[in-house]
Amino acid sequence: MPSMRLLVLEDDASLGPWTEKGLREAGHVVDLFTDGKDALVAAMGQDYDVLVLDRMVPGLDGLSVLKALRQAKVTAPAIFLTALGEVDDRVAGLRAGGDDYLVKPFAFSELLARIEVLARRVGTPEDRSSIVTAGDITIDLHKRSCTRQGRPIDLNPKEFLLLEVFLQSKGRVQTRTMLLERVWDMNFDPTTSVVETHISRLRRKIEKPFGDTVIRNIRGTGYVFEPV
Amino acid sequence: MSLNRFSRLLRLSAVRQAFGFLILFFTISIVAWGGTFLLVSWEMQRIVDARLMERMDAAIASLDAGVALPATEADETAGFVDGDEKEGLRTEDLEGSSVEMRYLVRTTSHGRLQIGENTELQEELRDILAGGMQISLLATILLTAIAGLWMARRSQDRLDTVSIGLAKVAQGDLGARIALEGNDDISLLADRIDGTTARLETLVMQMRVQSSNIAHDLRTPLARLRAQLETNLLALIERDRPVKTDDLENALEQIDRITGTFEALLRLARIESGAGRDAFKTMRLEELIAEIVDTYGPVVEEAGQTLEVTVQDAASIAGDHDMLVQLLANLIQNALRHGAANQTISIGVHGPRLIVTDEGPGIPFGERENVLQPLHQGEATRQGEGFGLGLSLVRAISELHSAELSLSDGPNGRGLCVTVNFPRLTDL
Numbered sequence: 001m002p003s004m005r006l007l008v009l010e011d012d013a014s015l016g017p018w019t020e021k022g023l024r025e026a027g028h029v030v031d032l033f034t035d036g037k038d039a040l041v042a043a044m045g046q047d048y049d050v051l052v053l054d055r056m057v058p059g060l061d062g063l064s065v066l067k068a069l070r071q072a073k074v075t076a077p078a079i080f081l082t083a084l085g086e087v088d089d090r091v092a093g094l095r096a097g098g099d100d101y102l103v104k105p106f107a108f109s110e111l112l113a114r115i116e117v118l119a120r121r122v123g124t125p126e127d128r129s130s131i132v133t134a135g136d137i138t139i140d141l142h143k144r145s146c147t148r149q150g151r152p153i154d155l156n157p158k159e160f161l162l163l164e165v166f167l168q169s170k171g172r173v174q175t176r177t178m179l180l181e182r183v184w185d186m187n188f189d190p191t192t193s194v195v196e197t198h199i200s201r202l203r204r205k206i207e208k209p210f211g212d213t214v215i216r217n218i219r220g221t222g223y224v225f226e227p228v
Numbered sequence: 229m230s231l232n233r234f235s236r237l238l239r240l241s242a243v244r245q246a247f248g249f250l251i252l253f254f255t256i257s258i259v260a261w262g263g264t265f266l267l268v269s270w271e272m273q274r275i276v277d278a279r280l281m282e283r284m285d286a287a288i289a290s291l292d293a294g295v296a297l298p299a300t301e302a303d304e305t306a307g308f309v310d311g312d313e314k315e316g317l318r319t320e321d322l323e324g325s326s327v328e329m330r331y332l333v334r335t336t337s338h339g340r341l342q343i344g345e346n347t348e349l350q351e352e353l354r355d356i357l358a359g360g361m362q363i364s365l366l367a368t369i370l371l372t373a374i375a376g377l378w379m380a381r382r383s384q385d386r387l388d389t390v391s392i393g394l395a396k397v398a399q400g401d402l403g404a405r406i407a408l409e410g411n412d413d414i415s416l417l418a419d420r421i422d423g424t425t426a427r428l429e430t431l432v433m434q435m436r437v438q439s440s441n442i443a444h445d446l447r448t449p450l451a452r453l454r455a456q457l458e459t460n461l462l463a464l465i466e467r468d469r470p471v472k473t474d475d476l477e478n479a480l481e482q483i484d485r486i487t488g489t490f491e492a493l494l495r496l497a498r499i500e501s502g503a504g505r506d507a508f509k510t511m512r513l514e515e516l517i518a519e520i521v522d523t524y525g526p527v528v529e530e531a532g533q534t535l536e537v538t539v540q541d542a543a544s545i546a547g548d549h550d551m552l553v554q555l556l557a558n559l560i561q562n563a564l565r566h567g568a569a570n571q572t573i574s575i576g577v578h579g580p581r582l583i584v585t586d587e588g589p590g591i592p593f594g595e596r597e598n599v600l601q602p603l604h605q606g607e608a609t610r611q612g613e614g615f616g617l618g619l620s621l622v623r624a625i626s627e628l629h630s631a632e633l634s635l636s637d638g639p640n641g642r643g644l645c646v647t648v649n650f651p652r653l654t655d656l
Contacts, residue, residue, distance in 0.1 A: 088503070105487055107480075158522050184523055187550060188495065189488050190557050192564060197527045220477060 004028045004049035004119050009039040009065065010081065011057040015104075019052065022108045023115070036060025043069050043076070049119045051078040052111070055093070063096050070097035077118040081106070109221040113173040120172065134167045135227025137206065137214070148206060158183060159202045166215060166225035175222035199223060242384040246376035253372050261361045268357060272350045273330075277317055280332040284343045291338045303346035305329075308339045315340075319347070386414045394421065402429040438497075445489050453482045492617040499624040504548050508629075510653065511549060513577045514542035520556045520575070528573055531564055536574040543580040545650040547629050555625045558618040559584040559646055567643065580650040587643040596635040622646070 006023055010016035011034040020032040031048075033039035036059040043051060043065070051069075053062035060068075066078050079100040080093040090101050100114050130142040139146045144160055146153045155163065161183045165174065176195045180186045184194065203215055216224050237243055287297050287306055300306050313333045320329050328351045331344045386408060393406035402425060408418035457479060463469040498504075521537055528535040556575075563573045563586035571587035591599055600623045626633040632649040639645075 103491075105483065107484075156522065185550075186553065186557075188554055188557075189491070190561070191488070192524075192527055192557075192561050193530075194523055194527055197530050198523075200530075201526050220480070 004115075005047070006030045006050050006052060006115065007039060007043055007048045007076075008032045008052045009036060009057055009062055010034070010052070010054040012054070019108075019111065022112070026112055034058070036062065036065045040065045040068055043074055044072060048076045050115050051076050052115065053078055053080055053098075055080055055082040055084060055089070063093065066098060067096045079111075079114055079118060081111075107175075107221070109173065109218075110175045110177060113175050113178060113222065116172050117169060117178070120169070132164070132167045134170050134225070135214070137163075137167065137227060139164060139167060146206075148210060151209075153205050155202070155205060158198055159205070162198055162202055163206065166223070170225050170227055173218060173222050173224045178222070240380070240384050242380035242387065243377070246380035250369070250373055250376050254369055257365055257368060261365055265354075265358060265361060269354055272353065273347075276330050276345055276347055276350065277332070280317070280330065280343050280345060284332050284334055284341065287341060287343060288334075288336050288338075291336065291341075303348075305342070305344035307342060309333065309342045311340055313340060313342060383414065386410070386418075390414065390418050390421065393418070397425050397428075402432055438493075442493050445493070446486060449482060449486045449489070453479060453486070456482070489617070492621065496617060496621055496624055499551065499621070499628050502628065504551065505628060508546045508548055510544055510546055511552075512542060512544050513580070513582060513650075514539055516549075516552055516556070517542075517575060517577055517582075520553065520560070524557070524560050528560070528564065532570055533564065533567065534570075534572040535560075536572050537576070538574065539577045541579050542577045543650070544653055545580055545629070546653060547650070551625045551628065555622050555648070556582075556584070558622050562586075562618050562622075562646075563588070563644075571643075580652050582648040582650070583645060585638045585643055585645040587638065590637055590642065590644045591635060600633065600635070622648075 006028050008016065008019050008023070008030055010019055010032065016032055016034060020030045023030045031042060033042065034057065036057050038059075039053070039057075040060060051066070053066060055062045062080060062082075066080075069076075069078075077099040078097065079102060080098045081102050081104060082089065082093070083104045093101050099118050102111060102114060130140055132139050132141065136149045137146070138148075139160070141164065144157075146155050146160065146163060162179070165179065165182050174182075177189075179195050180190070183198075186194075199215060199217075203213075207213055207215070212228055214225060214227060216226060218224055238247070283298070283304070283306070290296065290298055297306050315333050315335060317330065317332050320331060321327070322329060326348070328347050329344050330347045331342055333340060333342045335341075389408055390406050393404055396404035405422045405425065406418040407422065408415045456475070460471050460475050464471055517537060517539060521535065525535050560573065560575075563571075563584060567573060567586035567588035573587075574583075574585045576583040576585070599619050623633055626648050630651050632647075634647045634649070636645045636647065637643070
């Protein structure tokens with residue numbers, strides 16, 4: 001992941017610096033603000049790759065900051081951090097021009113994974129063709145078919161969707177929650193091992209016959225797809 | 229009655245209404261009775277006048293025939309008068325007495341003839357009529373006023389009962405009921421208000437129970453977490469045992485679990501508040517099941533169990549997709565967690581009915597109502613991670629969809645059978 005310039009608006013005296021430090025250690029340039037107005041001025045003045053906005057901060061709240069920025073045609077992707085977890089708040093955030101939403105408390109790895117997905121979304125335009133290839137794996141989005149090393153692999157719809165998500169975000173960590181949202185459209189934690197089960201089935205089909213590993217489990221975080 | 233009190237009385241809607249009706253009634257009575265009096269008087273005078281004309285004609289005929297004037301009765305007069313008297317009809321009070329006379333004067337070829345009749349009787353009748361009418365008018369108005377005020381007072385009392393009852397509720401006494409007797413619109417209104425208060429009371433009570441359950445659900449794992457961290461800290465200080473990765477991972481996992489419970493509680497509260505109903509969309513139960521089977525089929529298989537699906541005349545229902553997925557997910561999880569090893573979990577759709585059956589120990593009849601109540605499970609099951617909310621969420625989601633949720637024994641009296649009966653689209 002190339003270094004990004006990030007704006008973080010978070011007024012909590014311990015969460016703010018924690019987020020800043022974590023993102024710096026991940027190799028990004030971070031500007032931390034504790035006041036909404038300062039963040040707004042900064043985001044107007046220069047281009048950021050991703051905006052990380054807390055919803056409740058003194059001065060101007062994160063929602064208003066983003067609304068103002070969107071009015072000023074600032075298109076940088078934004079992710080909201082919030083202690084408000086209700087669906088209505090989520091919708092309000094997305095409506096204000098937010099691209100993602102993360103409810104506190106969250107794992108840092110979750111935040112990092114989501115920021116990196118957002119940056120990629122605008123950074124490199126998605127390949128529009130229906131054929132997606134990663135290493136020796138190729139999927140056809142129209143025919144819903146998959147081949148590895150030229151051998152067809154039979155996947156059920158969820159496994160296919162899972163692989164599609166992995167292929168489109170190769171090298172980037174996908175957390176369990178992100179996969180639940182993107183593949184199963186689930187905004188709640190199903191507590192049973194839905195993700196684990198489907199991934200282990202997918203791996204059985206896509207890795208086992210070839211004797212290698214393309215989907216790696218990152219302990220306590222999620223999964224990452226690394227094509228051979 | 230002081231002026232202040234009077235003006236306060238006038239502000240009461242029932243009294244105002246009675247007052248208005250009283251004025252209206254008074255006006256109508258005056259017009260009706262005045263009209264009657266005038267008509268009766270005119271009619272009596274017309275009869276007297278007709279008689280006078282008749283006698284005048286007879287007198288003229290007698291004079292023309294050269295006969296003497298017909299004899300007069302005691303209260304009649306007939307004779308010639310001098311030319312000063314005007315022709316026509318007139319009424320005259322005799323001087324020195326209360327006698328009233330009616331005269332008809334006409335000029336004939338024989339001289340100016342005057343026929344008279346004593347109308348004292350008619351006058352008395354008129355007086356009696358007027359008197360009687362005045363009395364009855366007064367009596368009617370008085371009685372109407374009394375009746376009006378009584379009725380106004382009565383409905384005002386009823387309104388006051390409602391108002392006092394509501395004031396009590398507003399002050400926080402949710403146990404207060406108006407309990408108005410009777411069978412009119414006000415008692416209907418009072419019943420409605422009582423119903424609303426009762427619902428409010430239940431909700432507040434549920435909320436209280438829930439808050440204490442929430443406290444329990446969050447405090448217990450927090451206590452566990454705290455104990456664990458404290459043990460680690462003490463081990464580090466006293467025995468120099470370094471904190472291990474496992475310890476920290478364990479702690480994080482517990483925090484995530486607490487957060488999960490918290491999220492589920494918020495979700496439950498939100499669903500119970502009735503939010504989201506306006507976002508309902510029409511969907512086919514069949515497609516919903518297919519989606520769930522795609523997601524959970526492998527999970528059930530990996531657990532060494534079998535998922536069996538039967539679909540028969542699947543209906544379309546109105547609902548929230550995410551919530552219904554969660555409902556089914558919770559039912560399957562419940563079956564997985566409590567069912568027997570190697571069991572078959574069956575999901576059935578029959579019309580608008582959704583049935584999930586497992587082959588576990590089931591739930592004893594007496595416990596069934598309890599497990600559906602928000603967070604009412606026995607202590608033993610409450611200790612499970614986030615469990616206790618699963619079936620409560622199912623219940624809340626069913627209620628939001630106006631669906632009937634029932635628990636029964638599975639086939640052959642084995643296992644638990646959960647039925648969710650959705651209203652058909654046409655019934656909505």
